[in-house]
Amino acid sequence: xxxxxxxxxxxxxxxxxxxxxxxxxxxxxxxxxxxxxxxxxxxxxxxxxxxxxxxxxxxxxxxxxxxxxxxxxxxxxxxxxxxxxxxxxxxxxxxxxxxxxxxxxxxxxxxxxxxxxxxxxxxxxxxxxxxxxxxxxxxxxxxxxxxxxxxxxxxxxxxxxxxxxxxxxxxxxxxxxxxxxxxxxxxxxxxxxxxxxxxxxxxxx
Amino acid sequence: xxxxxxxxxxxxxxxxxxxxxxxxxxxxxxxxxxxxxxxxxxxxxxxxxxxxxxxxxxxxxxxxxxxxxxxxxxxxxxxxxxxxxxxxxxxxxxxxxxxxxxxxxxxxxxxxxxxxxxxxxxxxxxxxxxxxxxxxxxxxxxxxxxxxxxxxxxxxxxxxxxxxxxxxxxxxxxxxxxxxxxxxxxxxxxxxxxxxxxxxxxxxxx
Numbered sequence: 001x002x003x004x005x006x007x008x009x010x011x012x013x014x015x016x017x018x019x020x021x022x023x024x025x026x027x028x029x030x031x032x033x034x035x036x037x038x039x040x041x042x043x044x045x046x047x048x049x050x051x052x053x054x055x056x057x058x059x060x061x062x063x064x065x066x067x068x069x070x071x072x073x074x075x076x077x078x079x080x081x082x083x084x085x086x087x088x089x090x091x092x093x094x095x096x097x098x099x100x101x102x103x104x105x106x107x108x109x110x111x112x113x114x115x116x117x118x119x120x121x122x123x124x125x126x127x128x129x130x131x132x133x134x135x136x137x138x139x140x141x142x143x144x145x146x147x148x149x150x151x152x153x154x155x156x157x158x159x160x161x162x163x164x165x166x167x168x169x170x171x172x173x174x175x176x177x178x179x180x181x182x183x184x185x186x187x188x189x190x191x192x193x194x195x196x197x198x199x200x201x202x203x204x205x
Numbered sequence: 206x207x208x209x210x211x212x213x214x215x216x217x218x219x220x221x222x223x224x225x226x227x228x229x230x231x232x233x234x235x236x237x238x239x240x241x242x243x244x245x246x247x248x249x250x251x252x253x254x255x256x257x258x259x260x261x262x263x264x265x266x267x268x269x270x271x272x273x274x275x276x277x278x279x280x281x282x283x284x285x286x287x288x289x290x291x292x293x294x295x296x297x298x299x300x301x302x303x304x305x306x307x308x309x310x311x312x313x314x315x316x317x318x319x320x321x322x323x324x325x326x327x328x329x330x331x332x333x334x335x336x337x338x339x340x341x342x343x344x345x346x347x348x349x350x351x352x353x354x355x356x357x358x359x360x361x362x363x364x365x366x367x368x369x370x371x372x373x374x375x376x377x378x379x380x381x382x383x384x385x386x387x388x389x390x391x392x393x394x395x396x397x398x399x400x401x402x403x404x405x406x407x408x409x410x411x
Contacts, residue, residue, distance in 0.1 A: 079231075083401050088245055090401040092394075093238035093377075096229045137229060139238035139377055 024060035024115060025203040027167065031056060033197030035074050040189040044134075045076035045097050052195055058107070063115040070105040070126050070153070074175075074193065084138070096137040101191060103175060104129045105153055119160050122171075126153040130177035130191055136184055145184050149191060151177030165203035172196050237390070239397040240375045243404065247357070247371035250407040255287050256297035258307040261351075275388035282392040283308055283353060286399040290406055305356040305368070351376040351391060353398065372405065374398035 033052035037045055054072035061067060077098040084091040105126030113120045130151040135144050157171025177191035230236075261276045284294065287306060295302050355372040376394040399405065 086242070089240065089242035091238060091240045092397045092401055094235040096235075139236055 024063070025165065026057060026059040027066075027201040028057045028204050029167075029169075029199050029201030030054070031072075031169070031171075031197045031199035033074070033173070033195040035076070035193045035195040037076050038192040038194060041076060041099065041192050044183075044185070044189075045078040045099055047076060047078045049074055049076045049193075051075040052197065054103075054197070054199075056107075056199065056201070058109060058201075060115075064111045064113075066109045066111070068107040068109060068124075070103060070107050070128075072101075072103040072105075074101045074103075074195065075099065076101070076193070091138060093138045096135070098135040098137075099191075100133040100135075101175070101177075101193075102131040102133075103151065103153060103177075104131070105151075107153075107155075109155075111159065116161065119158055121158055122156070122169075124155040124157070124171075124173075126155065126173075127151070130175070132177075132183075132191055134184055143184060145182060147180050147182040147191075149177035149180045151175060151191065167201045169199040169201060170197070171199070234390070236377070237394055238375075238377045239394045239401065240377075241398050241402045242373055243402065244369060244371045247369075247404075249371075249405050252290075252292060252303045252359075252405075252407055254295045254300070254302045255292045255304040255306055256295055256302040257284055257287065258305070262307070262309045263311075275391070278388045279351070279391060279395065280308060282395050286396060289399070301358060301361070303357070303359045304371075305358050307354050307356075309352045309354070311350045311352065351378075351395070353395070372402065374402070 031052075031054040033054065035049040035052050037048070052072070052074045054070055056068060056070050058066040058068035075098065077096065080095050080097070081092070082095070084093075084095065103126070105128035107124050107126040109122050109124040111120045111122045128151070130147075130149045132147040132149070133144065134147065135142065153173055153175045155171050155173040157169050157173075160168045160170075162168060173195045175191065175193050175195065179188040179190050181188050183189040257280065259280065261273060261279065283306065287294070292304070297305065353374040353376070354370055356368045357371045358368055361368055374395070376391060376398060378391045378394055
């Protein structure tokens with residue numbers, strides 16, 4: 001484990017130098033996204049989300065490849081008065097269901113075209129940790145759970161160069177966190193949702 | 206110019222997102238709940254008669270005030286729901302009912318195991334004792350929670366010392382109904398408790 005962390009730290013520390021060696025300054029920016037819950041996530045919180053932010057940075061390894069970091073936050077909530085069936089009974093009441101999901105990913109991205117092209121398509125894959133804070137309210141009762149999962153996140157998008165090295169990115173990203181039994185539901189649950197976002201990036205250093 | 210545009214967009218975005226941020230509590234009704242639990246081996250097939258205790262008993266050792274001015278309305282509504290099951294009310298002093306039904310209200314806040322719910326039947330009916338089915342659930346109820354309990358008395362006679370509790374409903378309108386003036390709301394939750402327990406009709410598999 002320590003070896004893996006050290007390798008990641010070495011990799012991250014070396015990225016700016018690598019980028020500088022390539023003459024391409026790294027990108028740093030924010031993304032706002034709308035998200036649609038899928039699968040187990042939808043079963044708990046069947047409501048699309050307009051609360052989605054991510055901080056991203058990308059270091060170019062070449063004109064057509066970059067490594068990066070993705071730190072995101074998406075919230076899914078759902079109010080329902082569905083009767084909750086239990087093993088030997090049922091509970092009626094307004095339920096408030098909430099997921100706060102925080103993906104923390106290392107990403108790899110491949111671009112089409114030249115670095116200074118007006119538009120470039122890109123394909124990215126992220127992998128890392130997903131932290132979820134789950135809340136369930138009914139009546140005066142609130143129960144919560146904190147869950148850590150490993151997950152992957154493919155992304156496809158288009159990057160548009162604007163001026164002075166700034167770019168705008170429009171993308172679709174799918175989040176898939178592997179099954180965990182730590183959720184309040186107790187049955188193994190994945191965390192899955194599709195995000196469509198727009199990001200604003202600037203070159204740094 | 207560019208900086209001010211970005212700031213404007215950021216502020217507008219923040220306002221927009223905060224406007225969309227979910228509100229957990231939108232009205233006092235959001236606190237209302239109706240919880241029902243039945244004994245795992247309870248069988249309501251063939252139930253035809255019941256007796257309803259004519260007072261709402263208080264449970265708990267608190268000095269909290271509980272408003273009993275709407276007890277008659279609440280008991281009438283419980284009776285209406287029992288009648289709707291096709292059951293007939295009888296006088297337990299002259300006819301042994303299939304089910305004994307009692308209504309209570311809590312006067313303090315408790316948390317623990319649902320098994321304790323059965324406790325409030327202890328000593329209620331003279332010569333009868335009580336026992337509980339092996340149901341273990343964590344629970345909490347607050348002052349003003351209305352509890353409706355049902356005992357299966359079909360297999361009892363003068364020598365019976367233990368009677369099983371087969372169904373309990375906990376209705377919580379704590380912030381208004383039980384201790385307040387809105388009996389209509391609490392009765393709506395009582396209706397819900399029966400509605401979500403279709404197995405009481407006997408023809409529905411639990």
